[in-house]
Amino acid sequence: MxxxxxxxxxxxxxxxxxxxxxxxxxxxxxxxxxxxxxxxxxxxxxxxxxxxxxxxxxxxxxxxxxxxxxxxxxxxxxxxxxxxxxxxxxxxxxxxxxxxxxxxxxxxxxxxxxxxxxxxxxxxxxxxxxxxxxxxxxxxxxxxxxxxVLGTGWFGAVAAEVGPGKAVAVVGDGAVGLLAVLAAKQLGAERIIAMSRHEPRQRLAREFGASDIVTERGNEGVTRVHELTGGFGAHSVVEAVGTQESMMQAIRSARPGGHVGYVGVAHDVSLPGVELFFSHVHLHGGPAxxxxxxxxxxxxxxxxxxxxxxxxxxxxxxxxxxxxxxxxxxxxxxxxxxxx
Amino acid sequence: MxxxxxxxxxxxxxxxxxxxxxxxxxxxxxxxxxxxxxxxxxxxxxxxxxxxxxxxxxxxxxxxxxxxxxxxxxxxxxxxxxxxxxxxxxxxxxxxxxxxxxxxxxxxxxxxxxxxxxxxxxxxxxxxxxxxxxxxxxxxxxxxxxxxVLGTGWFGAVAAEVGPGKAVAVVGDGAVGLLAVLAAKQLGAERIIAMSRHEPRQRLAREFGASDIVTERGNEGVTRVHELTGGFGAHSVVEAVGTQESMMQAIRSARPGGHVGYVGVAHDVSLPGVELFFSHVHLHGGPAxxxxxxxxxxxxxxxxxxxxxxxxxxxxxxxxxxxxxxxxxxxxxxxxxxxx
The missing domain is CATH 3.90.180.10 (Medium-chain alcohol dehydrogenases, catalytic domain)
Known part of the structure; x- marks a missing residue:
């Protein structure tokens, strides 16, 4: 063969x-x-x-x-x-x-x-x-x-406890991130913020249900998500990249008590315990x-x-x-x- | 005054x-x-x-x-x-x-x-x-x-999703760990494993509801918890210390899909992303x-x-x-x- x-x-x-x-x-x-x-x-x-x-x-x-x-x-x-x-x-x-x-x-x-x-x-x-x-x-x-990719994006959304009335941010605009947007829409999210700077991917994100596009990355991206969510951060964040920057962007984009679902395969990621402790986020993920x-x-x-x-x-x-x-x-x- | x-x-x-x-x-x-x-x-x-x-x-x-x-x-x-x-x-x-x-x-x-x-x-x-x-x-x-200490132990147990039918492990035998044992009992846990090597604390843990005492620490302690839980690890683990060793002991004591509730104030803790990813645990905690x-x-x-x-x-x-x-x-x- x-x-x-x-x-x-x-x-x-x-x-x-x-x-x-x-x-x-x-x-x-x-x-x-x-x-x-x-x-x-x-x-x-x-x-x-x-x-x-x-x-x-x-x-x-x-x-x-x-x-x-x-x-x-x-x-x-x-x-x-x-x-x-x-x-x-x-x-x-x-x-x-x-x-x-x-x-x-x-x-x-x-x-x-x-x-x-x-x-x-x-x-x-x-x-x-x-x-x-x-x-x-x-x-x-x-x-x-x-x-x-659909199953993984879906798990990311479920791990992030996406549901009706919630504001969701998705870090990563690859196929998994885009399908996490689709999953969030299907699971009833009220607001879906796709983080992407690539026009064709932004278009597909909107088609799948994104209500907002954030082009900024890192801490600027975090600031934009907070601005869009009453200053508190998103209820649910899906991380679909797997780098240190994307994980920290996801954790910092979530509100206290919020949920981060991470499905990007982790590469050289090390999470600072003190920041995580005071963030009050829920973290769940892994191989979908x-x-x-x-x-x-x-x-x-x-x-x-x-x-x-x-x-x-x-x-x-x-x-x-x-x-x-x-x-x-x-x-x-x-x-x-x-x-x- | x-x-x-x-x-x-x-x-x-x-x-x-x-x-x-x-x-x-x-x-x-x-x-x-x-x-x-x-x-x-x-x-x-x-x-x-x-x-x-x-x-x-x-x-x-x-x-x-x-x-x-x-x-x-x-x-x-x-x-x-x-x-x-x-x-x-x-x-x-x-x-x-x-x-x-x-x-x-x-x-x-x-x-x-x-x-x-x-x-x-x-x-x-x-x-x-x-x-x-x-x-x-x-x-x-x-x-x-x-x-x-009671409110913190209680939050640790809630963050670890303690409930009826579950096997719970508690890392740390200070007042918070001991009261996490009490909380786990009140929340209906089926099995409660207290990790302690101090006799007076073991006694109080039993009085509060611990069904098992594990005296080993680190990876030996992890192995004991796995032995006591059908080889899979505990459904819920409360971490009540805040060191690198105790956090890793907690994460490794939880089964895939299990929940770690961490309430020990983190000191010099850094969580390895790859291990966390493949552990499939839920992580939640912070100031109670x-x-x-x-x-x-x-x-x-x-x-x-x-x-x-x-x-x-x-x-x-x-x-x-x-x-x-x-x-x-x-x-x-x-x-x-x-x-x-």
Whole structure:
């Protein structure tokens, strides 16, 4: 099968990889309908995370089940399914409490690589959620978004306790940040402040439900959020970047007693205890338990209540994965979809 | 009036201070029935926080109203009242949301000094809560505890989302940690793990409701908590120390999706973003909004449902404040009560 492999920062190649096959009896093998490049794939691409030799890439996926292992009960060949970037059994105490990425048996799909024609999915029963029927082609980008960026933005909004009557700020205008705006709108937020200085992203933020755009960053951005929220700060802030600056911007944008939901994968972040103590904020986040939200998200997409697929502003054949990475790295694209 | 003043680390003197008097029309002046020394007073006493010249000490207080300013409506001379260590208006949006220490008009009572015969309380209407009648003498220590250590332990338990069916761990065996155990019991926790290596404190922890005692610290303590909670960690952890070690012990003792309520005043704490991200814990804390809980706590004490006054294991006249500090510093006393 063909699949994307990163050899070094800036060096992504699509090449022949060994065909995905069943390994455990709880596995399934999917033929991917679409794959994509994630903002988090850019960390190693930019050399900020190490690349440990030739690494299969990708962790977002939707597709049709080709084969299932002997122990798989709820998933059958021919079904169209959506998975999360963590495979998990979905039966243990941690999964049942809604924290599937922390399942003791979880497998991170990035270690398998879904920017490919086929993929092996561990814990198929726990991980995969079938759609009601084969989806129309125009719905596939939305379902693919549910597999990570929508689920992650949604978790950010839930972790930030977004709800009716609340003022929400979103730090980060990548696909996750934009979909956190969409989530905040769906969850009933009264005011949604998107922090972005890129015109096409501002436009999409408004389309997803942002009521205000703040272009300032750092402490100037914080000041603007306070000005827009009666001087107190936002009730809920979603952090969708993962840097020291963005985390502090998020914490400082929240009012005392407010909630920060942080979903940007933390890089060299160190939170000052004294400031955090006196901020009185709630902090929650981490790798999004997308599986918790998948049934609801698929339902909303299926009913066309939301169209998170709009974050894909570039579509390329899998063979051009290198260009997809380049376009996202250079911020020419918000998110690139790859067709195998 | 007589009052305790800290001149330098280890140097506390009781001396004549200017009588407390009304300054703002919203002030009240109380004659203190009892005062006490707080674990947080030990930070400057030990030289870990700077002492900026002669500093009046103390921030916990109960007493009888002597005088009220012209704008005070709900508090009258002769009433017995309990206050919090932050004076606050209790009418602004932040107070109404339950975060009175972050009130834009808050005054920290430690800047006024309550280890004295009289004290000025700003925002008397917002800050003070009268008891139903003049309390009996044996109830005064409990009411004094409500003013800070009980309210702080209670907030720690609430911030850690303690509730029925949950396993709770408490890091720190000072008065706040012990009263967090009491709070956890009252809030219905199923299992309460007190982390302590001091026999008298272990005894009090058991009396307040601890089901298990863990004497190990650091990562060994974390391992013990995991062993006691099915390998996952506690649902709720209260942190009541404020050091790097205790914060990390608390975070690592919580299960994914669990809640850490931290109320130990942070000193040189820096939280590693990556570990926090993958821990999946909820983090909330800060200066306890004691005012939020005072009516309920006074009610429970008044009905003798709880006796938080048991944390006072030393009682001295105000004039011997220096010995009270020494006894707490040397861990000969859990908490010292001072009678003016």
């Amino acid at each position: 063909r699949g994307a492999v990163m050899y070094a920062p800036g060096d992504v190649r699509v090449e022949e990889r060994e065909d995905a096959r069943l390994v455990e009896p709880t596995d399934a093998v999917l033929r991917l309908s679409a794959a994509c490049v994630c903002g988090s794939d850019l960390w190693p691409y930019r050399g900020i995370e190490p690349v440990g030799g030739a690494t299969p890439m990708g962790h977002e996926y939707v597709g049709v089940v080709e084969q299932v292992g002997g122990a798989v009960k709820g998933i059958s060949p021919g079904q169209f399914v959506v998975g999360s970037f963590f495979a998990s059994d979905n039966t243990c105490e941690i999964c049942r409490s809604g924290y599937q990425p922390s399942c003791p048996y979880s497998v991170i799909m990035g270690s398998i690589g879904t920017q490919a024609e086929l993929v092996r999915v561990p814990h198929a029963d726990g991980t995969l959620v079938p759609t009601p029927a084969m989806p129309p082609a125009d719905m596939i980008p939305g379902l693919l978004a549910a597999s990570d 338990p997308v599986r918790r939200f998948l049934p609801e998200l698929i339902d909303r997409i299926w009913k066309r209540e939301i169209d998170p697929g709009k974050v894909f502003d570039l579509e390329l054949p899998l063979d051009q994965a290198a260009e997809a990475y380049r376009a996202m790295d250079e911020r020419r694209a918000i998110k690139a979809l790859l067709t195998p | 007589r009052g305790a003043v800290m001149y330098a680390p280890g140097d506390v003197r009781v001396e004549e201070r200017e009588d407390a008097r009304l300054v703002e029309p919203t002030d009240a002046v109380l004659r203190l029935s009892a005062a006490c020394v707080c674990g947080s007073d030990l930070w400057p006493y030990r030289g870990i926080e700077p002492v900026g010249g002669a500093t009046p000490m103390g921030h916990e207080y109960v007493g009888v109203v002597e005088q009220v300013g012209g704008a005070v409506k709900g508090i009258s001379p002769g009433q017995f009242v309990v206050g919090s260590f932050f004076a606050s208006d209790n009418t602004c949006e932040i107070c109404r949301s339950g975060y009175q220490p972050s009130c834009p008009y808050s005054v920290i009572m430690g800047s006024i000094g309550t280890q004295a015969e009289l004290v000025r309380v700003p925002h008397a209407d917002g800050t003070l809560v009268p008891t139903p009648a003049m309390p009996p003498a044996d109830m005064i220590p409990g009411l004094l505890a409500a003013s800070d 909004p004691v005012r939020r809980f005072l009516p309920e706590l006074i009610d429970r004490i008044w009905k003798r449902e709880i006796d938080p006054g048991k944390v006072f294991d030393l009682e001295l006249p105000l004039d011997q404040a220096a010995e009270a500090y020494r006894a707490m510093d040397e861990r000969r006393a859990i908490k010292a009560l001072l009678t003016p």
